[in-house]
Amino acid sequence: MAKVSNIWVVDDDRSIRWVLERALTKHNYDCTVFENGESLLRKLQHQVPDIIMSDVRMDGMDGLQLLERVQGEYPDIPVIIMTAHSDLDSAVASFQGGAFEYLPKPFDVDEALSLVERAIEHSAKHKPVEDEMPKNPTATEIIGEAPAMQEVFRAIGRLSQSNITVLINGESGTGKELVAQALHRHSPRKEDPFIALNMAAIPRDLMESELFGHEKGAFTGAQNQRRGRFEQADGGTLFLDEIGDMPAETQTRLLRVLADSEFYRVGGHTPIKVDVRIIAATHQNLEQLVEEGRFREDLFHRLNVIRIHIPKLANRREDIPKLLEFFLRKAAEELDVEPKTLRPDTEAYLSRLPWPGNVRQLENICRWITVMASGREVLISDLPPELVEESVQSTGHENWEQSLRNWTDRELSRGESRILDLAVPAFERVMIETALKHTAGRRRDAAELLGWGRNTLTRKIKELGLDDGMEDID
Numbered sequence: 001m002a003k004v005s006n007i008w009v010v011d012d013d014r015s016i017r018w019v020l021e022r023a024l025t026k027h028n029y030d031c032t033v034f035e036n037g038e039s040l041l042r043k044l045q046h047q048v049p050d051i052i053m054s055d056v057r058m059d060g061m062d063g064l065q066l067l068e069r070v071q072g073e074y075p076d077i078p079v080i081i082m083t084a085h086s087d088l089d090s091a092v093a094s095f096q097g098g099a100f101e102y103l104p105k106p107f108d109v110d111e112a113l114s115l116v117e118r119a120i121e122h123s124a125k126h127k128p129v130e131d132e133m134p135k136n137p138t139a140t141e142i143i144g145e146a147p148a149m150q151e152v153f154r155a156i157g158r159l160s161q162s163n164i165t166v167l168i169n170g171e172s173g174t175g176k177e178l179v180a181q182a183l184h185r186h187s188p189r190k191e192d193p194f195i196a197l198n199m200a201a202i203p204r205d206l207m208e209s210e211l212f213g214h215e216k217g218a219f220t221g222a223q224n225q226r227r228g229r230f231e232q233a234d235g236g237t238l239f240l241d242e243i244g245d246m247p248a249e250t251q252t253r254l255l256r257v258l259a260d261s262e263f264y265r266v267g268g269h270t271p272i273k274v275d276v277r278i279i280a281a282t283h284q285n286l287e288q289l290v291e292e293g294r295f296r297e298d299l300f301h302r303l304n305v306i307r308i309h310i311p312k313l314a315n316r317r318e319d320i321p322k323l324l325e326f327f328l329r330k331a332a333e334e335l336d337v338e339p340k341t342l343r344p345d346t347e348a349y350l351s352r353l354p355w356p357g358n359v360r361q362l363e364n365i366c367r368w369i370t371v372m373a374s375g376r377e378v379l380i381s382d383l384p385p386e387l388v389e390e391s392v393q394s395t396g397h398e399n400w401e402q403s404l405r406n407w408t409d410r411e412l413s414r415g416e417s418r419i420l421d422l423a424v425p426a427f428e429r430v431m432i433e434t435a436l437k438h439t440a441g442r443r444r445d446a447a448e449l450l451g452w453g454r455n456t457l458t459r460k461i462k463e464l465g466l467d468d469g470m471e472d473i474d
């Protein structure tokens with residue numbers, strides 16, 4: 001008999017939970033409902049569903065945050081995002097987060113069911129057969145030919161075969177977790193678990209239990225005993241991301257665990273011994289946090305044995321074309337479509353952008369392009385508008401040639417021809433009107449500013465029909 005698929009539904013609207021639970025159960029799915037994302041994540045620590053359906057707007061953690069958490073740990077679980085705000089933005093955001101599908105509310109039950117069916121087929125198709133499963137499913141290629149990245153690779157090489165604690169520094173999205181995984185894969189611990197935990201993403205009151213586990217009944221809601229991340233990582237590596245966000249009391253506990261290699265579960269009385277290599281990462285300046293009294297100095301020294309700095313993407317632009325190609329190919333594979341290619345001017349344009357969100361932003365843009373660009377070849381006018389705005393902000397002035405290029409692209413894509421007939425007069429009109437504004441309407445001076453003779457300007461004004469109502473001041 002075929003395995004019954006497990007579907008988890010999270011929505012703060014009781015009627016939606018009820019409708020979906022009824023419909024799914026009737027169609028022989030095993031359905032579990034949750035009122036909020038937090039309770040779903042708690043269950044995810046013990047059990048993994050085949051599909052998750054989540055509302056976007058919920059109190060506490062919203063659907064997109066939940067999506068990010070789920071995808072971070074279980075990238076293969078398809079997530080269907082449901083939302084009453086069926087606008088493009090949230091659809092795009094959910095695609096960027098890696099959602100499988102988007103279900104606008106109100107939906108009818110058949111629509112929801114057919115989406116669920118598709119998601120199940122898709123996940124069955126993409127699930128690796130046990131034998132084919134790569135040894136380390138999270139192993140990802142790190143792209144980087146820039147000298148600064150070569151330095152990072154050399155550090156990974158030098159540290160291989162070592163169990164030493166490493167602190168990775170770099171802005172958000174630069175690839176800190178990827179480097180931590182590589183350190184693990186090249187270490188004597190490679191056959192043991194690599195467990196990643198982001199301090200910034202865990203509610204304060206759950207942090208200790210997340211790290212150290214808890215005994216049954218340790219606090220309200222602790223219905224079962226639970227192993228923490230330290231235990232899960234035993235023999236392997238524990239990657240503590242955004243360590244600068246760790247609360248003071250947890251810092252104290254962590255320091256003690258690092259010194260003694262043992263700890264107690266929350267509510268527990270038996271010491272638990274573990275052998276864990278710590279790799280920590282932060283985008284913050286830890287020295288400064290120490291100075292401000294927000295990070296324990298002794299813990300800082302324990303973590304800061306070897307430091308690897310990952311430069312921001314804007315400081316290694318030579319890697320951008322390779323990264324673009326890599327992520328366009330990856331996005332196409334994920335979405336099961338032909339990969340897009342960038343026209344040379346589009347690639348050059350993207351290589352010049354400031355990329356404040358670093359490689360993660362670039363990866364998201366590649367997904368966006370793969371979903372949204374209409375043709376196979378990507379033009380500058382196909383790029384998301386915020387990228388164009390970003391380039392204006394970073395250079396401090398409007399890049400009019402770029403705007404003109406975008407305009408030309410658009411006109412030609414629409415099948416227009418003889419576009420100079422439209423563009424040249426528009427160009428001259430803008431220059432003339434602006435020059436006249438600067439000279440308070442005095443044509444002789446304006447002609448000088450433009451580099452024309454007085455008569456040429458007068459003729460142009462006539463030809464362009466600018467003299468209507470214009471006072472001729474000399």
Ligand SMILES: Nc1ncnc2c1ncn2[C@@H]1O[C@H](COP(=O)(O)OP(=O)(O)OP(=O)(O)O)[C@@H](O)[C@H]1O
Nearest residue numbers: 141142143144171172173174175176177178359360
């Ligand atoms: N050099 C690279 N080559 C290929 N992929 C990369 C590279 N750098 C980063 N990535 C990808 O970019 C995304 C973000 O990287 P990662 O999560 O490692 O960044 P991070 O610095 O840990 O970010 P944060 O601090 O926000 O958690 C990931 O999908 C990662 O696989």
